[in-house]
Amino acid sequence: MSQYRRLLLIIHLALGHSPAISHAAALARASGASLHIAALIPSLNLLSLLENGDREKARERYLQDHRDWLKDQEKLLRGTGVDVTTEVAWADDMRQDILDYVAQLQPDLLIKEIQHESALKRALFTPLDWRLLRQCPVPVYLVGGSGHALPRKVVAAVDASAGESEHSELNDRIIQQASSLAIQCDAELHLLYAHDISEDYLAELSDSFKLSALSKGVRKELEKSFLAFASQYGVPADRRHFVLGHPVTALSEFASEHHVDVIVMGRAQYQGLEHPLGSTTEHILYQVPCSVLAV
Template identity: 75%
Template structure:
């Protein structure tokens, strides 16, 4: 049975050559899922300068132009055997409108191209993608600039530290989503743990030197990762234990290994519960591939 039944793709028609269309179509084709493409257009402020009658005509022409283009795209997809429906509509509140579509359609995945925002803008405004990562109730597939349309290498990025039930449950969801995607696409599935030991401070712990403490911690974390990988039957050549901050470690790994999709959790736990949103969110601007956030 297919892992996916319904996919929801949100596109911005200003990016008519968005790779997100190719990615969504490839996944729909491989899984036999229905694909709904929704184009939600922010209100055009320039139209407010027109007289009411002219404004309505301009709005109608604008929508029709985009409907015609989208219908042409959908005909090409139907020619490939993909069941696709489309819509073009104005959006007064982009985040809420997307979440309303998710609630109404109940898709298995929300697919959208990564919307790159400058660091300065992110300092003052929360990007739309970050809002979706925080509030969307289903997995969010954010398409990056690189990678194959149909993934060939999928990496499940887990946190093997700690034994809290919530952390174990999140790892299970990450691995399950990665497994589903890999099975559907006939892709390689890899398991990765980016272990950050930077929290080890110079201190006297029972007479151990800092290098001994670090070595002991690394061994403990690596053994936890090996145990997790063994629990899910991941072959040894597809297990990757790397040291470093998760953002830089994942970015380097994705570049070196030509990864197509990284599957990550939106919340992780290190002792006290805390959001890992910042790591997952910043990954969007660092890795050359797509991110599937669980």
Template identity: 65%
Template sequence: MSQYQRLLLMINPALRHSQAINHAAALARASGASLHIAALIPPIKGLSMLEEGAREQVSKHYLLDHRDWLQGQADNLRDRGIEVTTEVTWAEDMKQDIIDHVTDMQPDLLIKQIQHESTLKRAFLTALDWYLLRHCPIPVYLVGGSSFVLPRKVVAAVEVSEIEPADNELNDLIIKQARGLAMQCNAELHLLYACDISAAYLADFGGLTLAELTQSLRRDLEKSFLRLAGRYGVPSDRRHLIEGHPVRVLSEFANEHQVDVIVMGKVQSHGMGKLLGSTTEHILYQVPCCVLAV
């Protein structure tokens, strides 16, 4: 049975070139899920400068234009055997409106195009995608630059540790979600651990040198990683333990291996319980593929 029964796609209807509809439709068809497309329209800039009658007329035509366009998209999807419903409405508060849709509909997956924001803007405001990663109660599938609507290569990005049981629970969620997606799409499943052994929290301990302690820690982490991979039956040629910072490692791996989807935790810990939720958030701007956050 598919892990997806109902998909929710949130779109900005003004961005009609977005690939999000094609990605969502392909996933719905592969999994047999129904698809609901909600087009939320932000307020029109400068509309308040018009007289009331003109404002209503412009708003009405703007809304009808987007509804007609989305209806045409939905008709095409129904012709392909996909069960799809649509809605077009104004958004008072985009962030909260999306969360409210998720709460009301209880879908299995929220799908949305990645929305790139400038570094300056992110410094003062929480980007919409970052907000969803932090607050959405269900898995979030953010559509990136991959040209293939159905993934051919899915990477589960995990974090292994001997002292963080929460990591084991999160790893299970990540791998199960990635494995289900790969099975539905007939894609390869790879397991990747970016091993970031920072000298910042390694010190002389028990007479060991820093190099010896680093090597010992790496061996322990590698054993944990191999146990995890073995538990889920991941073939040896699809297990990847790479030293380095997670953002850099994942970005380079995605580029070099033509990854289509990276499955990650919304918040992950790295050594000494340090929370690095921003790892997943920053990945959105670094990798040429989709990101599925659980």
């Protein structure tokens, strides 16, 4: 039985085909889920310069153009067997409006195209995609790169060194989501663990230790732990990948070299103050040449 029954796709740049539409449609066909597409359009400040009567007419014409375009997309998708509905609406607060749609429709998955932001802008403002990762109550599928619309290679990125029950449960959810996605799409499932030894152990070095000797011992223990972890889930030996290096860099390089379509990762949901610099999953969005499913 499919884990997806209802998918919600958010687009806010209608009148220009979004790759996310193809990805959402392919997943809906593969899983038999219904798909609702909501095109959210930021309010146009320029319209405030018009007189009230002209403003309302301009808003309605603008909205109708988007409705007509999206209805054409709906017709095309229905012709390929997708159970799809669409709507167009103004968005005064994009983040809150998206979360309201999620609360109202209760989808199994929120799908959205990655919105790339510059490093300077990320330093000044928390990107929309980061805020959704932190606050959305359902898994978030962020479409990026030029991978296949229907995934052929899915990678579950886990932390095999995490012994706490909280991290263990998150690993379970990551693998379950990745496995279900791979089964529904008839894709390969790979398990990957990327660890940066220097972050944990460089600070502990003294003159009597050499980094190379310490790294070999740590690597051996971590790899042993990872292989035992992978065995628990029955992952074939040729689909287990243990790599050293900063997770963002290591995952990006792996995804590029192995033509990965989707990386499934865990995400942090913050209580109170948020992390201003972003988590690994959040930074991955701007580095990997593929889509990211965050659970």
